[in-house]
Amino acid sequence: MASETTPKAVLYWFPGSVWASVPRLVATEKGFTDNELERRIVDLGKGENFSPAYLKIHPQGHVPALVVPYEHTLDDGVRTKFKAITTTANVCDFLDRSTNSSSFAAPSLSPATIESSSTSKDLIEHIHQDSIDPNTLLLVWRTEAERKVKASGLPGAFLKGRQEALERYAKEVGNSDPKLKAFYDKKIQENGGLLALLEGKGDASGIEAKAKDLWTNVGKTVELLETKLQPGAAYLLGDQISLADLHCGAWLARVLACAGATSIADVEANLKTFEKNLDGVKVGPKFAAWAQALFERESFKEAYGEDGLH
Structure with a gap:
C-alpha cells in the first residue's frame, strides 16, 4: 500500500471496539506490515473519538476510520492529499483491494463469483x-441484577468517560461553532440519559424490553x-x-x-x-x-x- 518514501494509510481504531476489530482482522489476514499501514488508537473510553480533531476525520465520531492518500497526489513535488473512509465495510473493502504486503501476495477476501x-x-x-x-x-440490560453489574463494570465506566469528555469538549467549543455545539448537546443528552438509567435513576422498562x-x-x-x-x-x-x-x-x-x-x-x-x-x-x-x-x-x-x- 505504501513504500518507505510514500505516505502511509492510517487506520484509526480502538482495541475494545467491535467494528474496528474487523479491519484489524483484515490487515492481519492480508499481511500488511507497519510500513504499509499505520495504526493509531482512538481511546473510546476517554471519549477521544468526540474530540474536534477526530470529528474532522469521522463526523459521527465512530471507529474505524481509514485515511488514505489520493493516488494522483503521490508524485514527487505534488502536495499529498488525503481522503477518509468512514464505514467498516468500506474500510475493509479498500484494504482487501489494496496492494498486498511487500513480502507476499495475500489471497483476496472478496468472493470471486x-x-x-x-x-x-x-x-x-x-x-x-x-x-x-x-x-x-453491551450497554443495555434485561434485569435489575444485570443493570447493577453493568453499572459497576465496563459499561458504566465507558458511559461516564464519554460523558466527561463530551461535556469538556462542549465547554471548550462554546458557541464558536454552532454545528459542533449542536452535535455535543445531542450526544450529552443521549449518553447522559442512558447513564442515568444505568445508575438506577428513572424508568428503565424500555431499556429492558430493548x-x-x-x-x-x-x-x-x-x-x-x-x-x-x-x-x-x-x-x-x-x-x-x-x-x-x-x-x-x-x-x-x-x-x-x-x-x-x-x-x-x-x-x-x-x-x-x-x-x-x-x-x-x-x-x-x-x-x-x-x-x-x-x-x-x-x-x-x-x-x-x-x-x-x-
Missing part, C-alpha cells in the same frame, strides 16, 4: 443491522448463519476465509462477551454460556464448527487472544 458476492453482501449488511447491534447490547428484543434477534441470527453454512465447509462462503466471516466473526466475539465469555481458548464452553442467553435457541453443529475455525486463525488470536473477547 456473483452468487457468492451477493451472499457476502447480504451477510455483511445483516450483521450490521441495528436490531442486533453489539454495541447497544435488551430482550436484541437477544431474541441475536438468536435468530445464530439460526440464520447455521442455515448459510454448508456441510463440511469451514467458512460462510466455503473453504476460504472471506470478508463476511470477519464481519460476522467480530460480531460473534462481542455477543459472546456480552453473554459472559472472556476468552477464545474454550469455544465449546463459550457457546454453552452463549446459549443460556438465547431464549431456547440452540447453537447448531455447523455454527459451532465455524466459530472454532475462526478462533483458531492467527488473525483472531492476535485480535482476541491477549485482549480477550470484546
